Amino acid sequence: MLFMEDLCNLYDIELDALYRLVEKGVKRVLLHAPDGFKPLYKCVAGVFEGRGIELFFSSSPGYGACDVPVEEAEALGVDVLIHLGHLEYFHHGFKPGVSIVYVPVYARPMISxxxxxxxxxxxxxxxxxxxxxxxxxxxxxxxxxxxxxxxxxxxxxxxxxxxxxxxxxxxxxxxxxxxxxxxxxxxxxxxxxxxxxxxxxxxxxxxxxxxxxxxASEEAQKTLRKRLLKIYEARISGVRVGLIIGSRLGQYRSWLIEKLEREALEKGYRVYKVSSTYLNIERLIAIDNALNLDIYVVTSCPRLPIDDLDDFYKPVLTPGEFLMLLTGLEKYVYPW
Amino acid sequence: MLFMEDLCNLYDIELDALYRLVEKGVKRVLLHAPDGFKPLYKCVAGVFEGRGIELFFSSSPGYGACDVPVEEAEALGVDVLIHLGHLEYFHHGFKPGVSIVYVPVYARPMISxxxxxxxxxxxxxxxxxxxxxxxxxxxxxxxxxxxxxxxxxxxxxxxxxxxxxxxxxxxxxxxxxxxxxxxxxxxxxxxxxxxxxxxxxxxxxxxxxxxxxxxASEEAQKTLRKRLLKIYEARISGVRVGLIIGSRLGQYRSWLIEKLEREALEKGYRVYKVSSTYLNIERLIAIDNALNLDIYVVTSCPRLPIDDLDDFYKPVLTPGEFLMLLTGLEKYVYPW
CATH class of the missing domain: 3.40.50.11850 (Diphthamide synthesis DPH1/DPH2 domain 2)
Structure with a gap:
């Protein structure tokens, strides 16, 4: 059985920045990590405990550096949001309203x-x-x-x-x-x-x-064939397209949305703009029940159509795939 | 088969406020409704279409008047968020940063x-x-x-x-x-x-x-017995309690969190504060993997423990139920 101390020993976690926060006198702190790293909360909580600092643990997912729970930090009024596992996310338009400290987590070498x-x-x-x-x-x-x-x-x-x-x-x-x-x-x-x-x-x-x-090449070939089939299906499905826009701070890409909308309108598509926070099959069903469109394009995260939504009953494309459809490009375009 | 016009005819939707928005010259509008009412998007979209107004449709759930996607409205920079189906939510601390118009939806009488x-x-x-x-x-x-x-x-x-x-x-x-x-x-x-x-x-x-x-009394008796059993289970489970705090604007209740924490500490409980956006079984598993606590108390929405999380493998209580546990009250306390 793996005990907590063993778990913490599997990783090198850079705690220096956290000790500096304590020295600076932070009073309220929100800890966040992707689900796989949430058990590491216990490895860093000790930095803050017993020092009169109010500590909150986020239960929300962290699908990437683009997905940190800024809205929770704002609601709780914390001094700092600490994210474990990703480096700072540089992205046009990503300007969080709270102070975020990114703490890298390194798996300790254990290679035979x-x-x-x-x-x-x-x-x-x-x-x-x-x-x-x-x-x-x-x-x-x-x-x-x-x-x-x-x-x-x-x-x-x-x-x-x-x-x-x-x-x-x-x-x-x-x-x-x-x-x-x-x-x-x-x-x-x-x-x-x-x-x-x-x-x-x-x-x-x-x-x-x-x-x-x-x-990985064989699996990628399978996925690639599937994606090309989706593009083909989308091409013959109709011209009413749902452009799905992510509201997560790192996933809102206005330049991409504008580009796709412009090009789609030029090609005779009718564009419906859909906003989303956490997009999954359930949310897609809810919006398709409402709008009943022909195809969907996800502008928030290009992995959603490929990894999570590929079983949806209508074609769901990445931005790159939709551009292939619009421009007739044959080389697979990813990411976007 | 039920066609769209039929669907719109099943409800009276108060559109006056929306026409006033058009007159006032709004340029960007986000429409939102609970999943069951999302098909009504089409019944109100016509108010805005063809007038140079940019319309967005939210795919996010609306579990109550407390749960409107303010963060999407902010990301998109809309002039107004229109919510179908609930009246304005009055709640201590509920101060959305965007203008929200609540549009009541009335089922048309069709009683035999x-x-x-x-x-x-x-x-x-x-x-x-x-x-x-x-x-x-x-x-x-x-x-x-x-x-x-x-x-x-x-x-x-x-x-x-x-x-x-x-x-x-x-x-x-x-x-x-x-x-x-x-x-x-x-x-x-x-x-x-x-x-x-x-x-x-x-x-x-x-x-x-x-x-x-x-x-409904028989079903309520069954539920009540189940809830009392949960309180009993919680009492014998241990003293490490996860106090789950909702970040949705209408679900963040700081006074309640402070009260529960204070009373729990007085009774010898150890309190861990957990923040959440959309709480479900998956999120609860993620946080329990991390903190491995004895019981959880949900302060965001009292329906979550009763309707959604009652099959979780550890006791999940409403605030009222946790107070019953702490104070020994025998009369069922709901809501809180």
């Missing part, structure tokens, strides 16, 4: 020699010499060790220091011409899939949590 | 002679002479017709003009000493149950949508 050996063998078997290596902020320390290992084993490494986000892979895909493959250090399929959707090169994954090496 | 006859027979069979009659704002016009019918049939009527809310029944229960029973005009069990939980008198329901008369 066996997996490293498996990785080098696999890359060699695929004829890979030049390889990019990328990860989210969480796997940054593991990534460094693996980069050094590959480098000392004769691979030509392009380590990508800017972390991956669910909607940001262009900084890795732009290395396509310089590498034979991309290596992603990640648990699960979410980030490897995002990269594989936009890169022409094979995406190899080292999953440090399960201790295995695998290729 | 047969059901009216069934009602009078049923009330007489129960020996009822004095009876209160109440409803939400939606059934107000139906309620008036039924009140007149009962009055002209010799019943002593106390018509309650202030509408029912999911958290507000005291204005009806306060008539307990003046009536033999309470009559609620409502579809479904939600409002009859709320009243029956706090009244000592039988609660009779006329459901105008299904055309039937029934007694």
């Amino acid at each position: 020699e066996g997996v490293l050996g498996e990785l080098t063998s696999y890359l060699r078997s695929q004829g890979v010499i030049g390889v990019s290596i990328s990860s989210t902020i969480v796997e940054e320390k593991i990534r460094r060790i693996i980069a050094e290992h590959l480098s000392s084993n004769g691979f030509r490494i392009h380590e990508v220091h800017n972390p991956l986000l669910g909607c940001l892979y262009t900084h890795v895909a732009s290395l396509d011409n310089k590498v034979d493959a991309h290596l992603v250090i990640a648990g699960g399929i979410f980030h490897p899939l995002g990269l594989a959707l936009v890169s022409r090169k094979p995406v190899v994954v080292l999953d440090p949590y399960r201790g295995r090496v695998w290729s | 002679e047969g059901v009216l006859g069934e009602l009078t027979s049923y009330l007489r069979s129960q020996g009822v002479i004095g009876v209160s009659i109440s409803s939400t704002i939606v059934e107000e016009k139906i309620r008036r017709i039924i009140a007149e019918h009962l009055s002209s049939n010799g019943f002593r009527i106390h018509e309650v003009h202030n509408p029912l809310l999911g958290c507000l029944y005291t204005h009806v229960a306060s008539l307990d000493n003046k009536v033999d029973a309470h009559l609620v005009i409502a579809g479904g069990i939600f409002h009859p149950l709320g009243l029956a939980l706090v009244s000592r008198k039988p609660v009779v329901v006329l459901d105008p949508y299904r055309g039937r008369v029934w007694s």
